Amino acid sequence: MSGTEGLPARPAGVPLAALPQQTLRAPTLAPPAPQPAGYPPGGEVLFTAARIAAAVGRMAEQIDADYHGQELTAVVILHGGVVFAGDLIPRLHRVDLRLETIAARSYAGTSSQGAPQVHTHGPLEVAGRAVLLVDDILDSGRTLGTVRDELAARGAASIAIAVLLDKPSRRVVDVRAQYRGLVVPDVFVVGYGLDFEGRWRNLPDIVALAGTEAGEAQA
Numbered sequence: 001m002s003g004t005e006g007l008p009a010r011p012a013g014v015p016l017a018a019l020p021q022q023t024l025r026a027p028t029l030a031p032p033a034p035q036p037a038g039y040p041p042g043g044e045v046l047f048t049a050a051r052i053a054a055a056v057g058r059m060a061e062q063i064d065a066d067y068h069g070q071e072l073t074a075v076v077i078l079h080g081g082v083v084f085a086g087d088l089i090p091r092l093h094r095v096d097l098r099l100e101t102i103a104a105r106s107y108a109g110t111s112s113q114g115a116p117q118v119h120t121h122g123p124l125e126v127a128g129r130a131v132l133l134v135d136d137i138l139d140s141g142r143t144l145g146t147v148r149d150e151l152a153a154r155g156a157a158s159i160a161i162a163v164l165l166d167k168p169s170r171r172v173v174d175v176r177a178q179y180r181g182l183v184v185p186d187v188f189v190v191g192y193g194l195d196f197e198g199r200w201r202n203l204p205d206i207v208a209l210a211g212t213e214a215g216e217a218q219a
């Protein structure tokens with residue numbers, strides 16, 4: 001297709017700038033890409049599925065090397081840590097791994113409700129064991145801090161933390177993750193296991209919800 005399609009023919013020798021303005025067609029601006037179905041309206045993809053996969057791969061390599069040939073009990077925090085753990089754990093080939101879960105809940109909407117409630121299902125056998133605590137995001141640190149203390153009280157021999165996302169700007173409890181995938185700014189994110197009121201855990205990308213930037217997010 002010619003680049004001048006739709007324009008009136010220009011007389012030979014007349015420069016473009018000499019033509020009356022109305023004879024030049026304004027460039028057509030591409031409309032904004034529509035949000036894929038199933039994504040939050042106005043949300044912005046912060047990390048694509050490919051970027052997440054690369055981060056999970058890097059973390060798995062490091063954990064696999066650090067615990068090579070050793071016993072390790074992965075304790076996954078429900079529900080947010082499930083999708084990340086589902087990708088991470090099968091990549092730990094060189095570790096003698098057991099899997100446990102623990103449930104913690106502290107958020108209503110985008111607001112933290114303070115100290116999380118922790119629920120166990122069954123005995124949660126961690127006494128004397130090296131534990132890898134797996135969660136989606138380290139935000140204020142309340143959840144991982146509470147769960148870490150609970151596992152220590154149950155006699156875990158060592159506790160390391162693996163989180164896909166770290167939001168250091170919001171930390172109120174001193175918790176450090178030995179393994180972290182990606183650092184997020186102060187926005188509320190959903191996707192890849194993270195939810196807003198139960199929605200969008202299924203998205204393959206990590207998406208910032210519109211209107212939750214620092215200053216707009218509820219504490």
Ligand code: XMP
Pocket residue numbers: 077080106107112135136137138139140141142143144187188189190191194195196
């Ligand atoms: P804290 O503040 O206790 O947060 O470190 C840990 C838990 O809170 C949830 N959380 C989020 N969920 N988008 C979410 O969908 C976020 O930006 C976010 N920040 C915290 C999450 O369940 C995490 O395990």
